[in-house]
Amino acid sequence: xxxxxxxxxxxxxxxxxxxxxxxxxxxxxxxxxxxxxxxxxxxxxxxxxxxxxxxxxxxxxxxxxxxxxxxxxxxxxxxxxxxxxxxxxxxxxxxxxxxxxxxxxxxxxxxxxxxxxxxxxxxxxxxxxxxxxxxxxxxxxxxxxxxxxxxxxxxxxxxxxxxxxxxxxxxxxxxxxxxxxxxxxxxxxxxxxxxxxxxxxxxxxxxxxxxxxxxxxxxxxxxxxxxxxxxxxxxxxxxxxxxxxxxxxxxxxxxxxxxxxxxxxxxxxxxxxxxxxxxxxxxxxxxx
Amino acid sequence: xxxxxxxxxxxxxxxxxxxxxxxxxxxxxxxxxxxxxxxxxxxxxxxxxxxxxxxxxxxxxxxxxxxxxxxxxxxxxxxxxxxxxxxxxxxxxxxxxxxxxxxxxxxxxxxxxxxxxxxxxxxxxxxxxxxxxxxxxxxxxxxxxxxxxxxxxxxxxxxxxxxxxxxxxxxxxxxxxxxxxxxxxxxxxxxxxxxxxxxxxxxxxxxxxxxxxxxxxxxxxxxxxxxxxxxxxxxxxxxxxxxxxxxxxxxxxxxxxxxxxxxxxxxxxxxxxxxxxxxxxxxxxxxxxxxxxxxxxxxxxxxxxxxxxxxxxxxxxxxxxxxxx
Ligand SMILES: [Zn+2]
Numbered sequence: 001x002x003x004x005x006x007x008x009x010x011x012x013x014x015x016x017x018x019x020x021x022x023x024x025x026x027x028x029x030x031x032x033x034x035x036x037x038x039x040x041x042x043x044x045x046x047x048x049x050x051x052x053x054x055x056x057x058x059x060x061x062x063x064x065x066x067x068x069x070x071x072x073x074x075x076x077x078x079x080x081x082x083x084x085x086x087x088x089x090x091x092x093x094x095x096x097x098x099x100x101x102x103x104x105x106x107x108x109x110x111x112x113x114x115x116x117x118x119x120x121x122x123x124x125x126x127x128x129x130x131x132x133x134x135x136x137x138x139x140x141x142x143x144x145x146x147x148x149x150x151x152x153x154x155x156x157x158x159x160x161x162x163x164x165x166x167x168x169x170x171x172x173x174x175x176x177x178x179x180x181x182x183x184x185x186x187x188x189x190x191x192x193x194x195x196x197x198x199x200x201x202x203x204x205x206x207x208x209x210x211x212x213x214x215x216x217x218x219x220x221x222x223x224x225x226x227x228x229x230x231x232x233x234x235x236x237x238x239x240x241x242x243x244x245x246x247x248x249x250x251x252x253x254x255x256x257x258x259x260x261x262x263x264x265x266x267x268x269x270x271x272x273x274x275x276x277x278x279x280x281x282x283x284x285x286x287x288x
Numbered sequence: 289x290x291x292x293x294x295x296x297x298x299x300x301x302x303x304x305x306x307x308x309x310x311x312x313x314x315x316x317x318x319x320x321x322x323x324x325x326x327x328x329x330x331x332x333x334x335x336x337x338x339x340x341x342x343x344x345x346x347x348x349x350x351x352x353x354x355x356x357x358x359x360x361x362x363x364x365x366x367x368x369x370x371x372x373x374x375x376x377x378x379x380x381x382x383x384x385x386x387x388x389x390x391x392x393x394x395x396x397x398x399x400x401x402x403x404x405x406x407x408x409x410x411x412x413x414x415x416x417x418x419x420x421x422x423x424x425x426x427x428x429x430x431x432x433x434x435x436x437x438x439x440x441x442x443x444x445x446x447x448x449x450x451x452x453x454x455x456x457x458x459x460x461x462x463x464x465x466x467x468x469x470x471x472x473x474x475x476x477x478x479x480x481x482x483x484x485x486x487x488x489x490x491x492x493x494x495x496x497x498x499x500x501x502x503x504x505x506x507x508x509x510x511x512x513x514x515x516x517x518x519x520x521x522x523x524x525x526x527x528x529x530x531x532x533x534x535x536x537x538x539x540x541x542x543x544x545x546x547x548x549x550x551x552x553x554x555x556x557x558x559x560x561x562x563x564x565x566x567x568x569x570x571x572x573x574x575x576x577x578x579x580x581x582x583x584x585x586x587x588x589x590x591x592x593x594x595x596x597x598x599x600x601x602x603x604x605x606x607x608x609x610x611x612x613x
Pocket of ligand 1: 055
């Protein structure tokens with residue numbers, strides 16, 4: 001790759017951990033103790049971190065930062081990150097309450113990531129795979145030009161190297177507003193690349209995590225040969241608040257959860273995080 | 289022409305139009321009256337040109353959404369010589385927000401896929417304001433696939449505020465169906481021309497928007513999110529939609545500059561809603577020429593060309609020269 005191999009390092013609490021990013025409900029907020037949003041238990045933060053970011057009481061799936069997810073899924077030190085020199089610019093000169101450029105810098109500081117997307121190649125129990133991930137902490141995991149480009153290149157590389165492709169999606173933001181129409185077009189770009197990968201017989205496993213919405217759900221996240229979701233993730237096209245405002249009535253119980261999608265036939269299986277790596281490996285072995 | 293709703297920036301035009309029609313109604317006009325009519329006509333044309341040259345992005349959104357703006361059904365009547373509607377998505381139901389069927393453009397036979405907002409309240413309700421459910425996107429895709437089977441080029445007319453954000457749409461896989469359309473439209477082996485005729489609302493527009501030639505009408509817009517939606521999130525209130533409209537850079541000029549569209553189709557002076565016939569003529573000419581050009585591209589190059597067209601969209605920096613693994 002252009003930038004030479006870079007081995008993903010274990011997250012340091014100050015860089016890649018939620019400790020630097022006090023998140024509202026879904027994350028692991030700052031402090032020694034935290035309250036589980038599902039069972040309301042007060043739990044020791046370190047215990048959650050040691051336990052795949054699961055609540056020890058009820059197995060609530062907390063947010064997982066990119067680097068931690070890579071550690072969870074890949075054989076030790078086997079992940080090589082690609083295209084690390086790609087950086088977002090500000091093609092629209094976009095300025096809402098703060099300039100997009102300022103926002104990017106703030107998000108980089110907050111998450112320790114260059115962008116919302118990490119791609120590369122690694123080994124899962126000895127099996128080589130091309131991997132992509134969107135981190136919902138970086139501008140809501142939204143897709144702009146860099147996210148689209150990284151995922152497209154990774155897909156093209158998986159096609160060339162004839163390797164399975166695994167993408168773990170986390171995006172509340174869908175297509176990134178700050179890059180306007182260019183973000184919308186990334187949906188087409190990545191999907192077209194996945195079409196070629198599909199034609200070449202490649203295996204694509206899409207893993208949906210909380211939340212996977214909008215333009216991410218309506219492009220690469222929904223195009224897996226096999227689609228896996230973590231339990232109780234929010235997954236859908238339109239945000240629940242938009243839907244609620246449109247239909248002006250209460251939403252059905254469990255609307256837009258992983259379980260809802262499974263019931264309606266739009267995902268293949270729900271896999272708890274404890275089993276995620278072995279399930280991916282099992283599917284890879286069936287298809288390759 | 290049906291009476292357009294008064295847009296604030298159109299008021300001076302409407303006043304002058306009123307003056308003109310009053311004068312024109314006079315029986316046995318004197319030479320002075322005839323002279324006034326001539327003068328006002330000239331002035332009116334000049335005024336329309338001036339007002340429409342200076343429209344800001346938020347005003348353009350209002351023109352694009354104008355009730356009297358020609359809708360897909362107008363173009364079906366004025367641009368195409370025949371329309372043989374095909375209703376079936378063969379899975380769930382007939383989504384009236386997207387019309388599909390065989391159509392004739394001069395002597396060229398095409399498959400037409402058109403988002404239909406409706407021209408009056410009855411039609412708008414019937415067509416769900418052009419906001420499609422998954423079955424609409426599924427119907428569109430299946431007809432485009434059939435077009436390839438029978439060597440027919442495809443024309444997609446895009447005009448939607450967005451894919452419908454409802455409970456049923458989510459239950460029936462709105463995200464999945466749009467994603468599938470993106471992937472499949474990128475690899476369907478027949479020429480596809482897409483034209484944004486009014487609103488190009490996000491994923492709902494893109495779901496029938498992958499093609500070899502993408503055009504936009506002069507006062508249409510094509511955006512990742514509605515200006516109201518964007519303002520609600522980034523400015524914390526939809527009332528800042530005008531600010532969002534400026535920031536999003538979604539006017540036809542912007543789209544051409546950003547490399548997202550290939551062509552801007554001119555509108556009649558004062559906007560398409562003032563002259564449906566002229567607009568239809570312009571659209572007819574553009575479609576005819578695009579389809580002719582695409583028919584000359586060798587079959588084995590068409591899909592590579594379409595892939596590259598979308599592949600190169602995006603703006604970013606890469607600090608080290610591009611290399612490959
Ligand atoms: Zn719990």
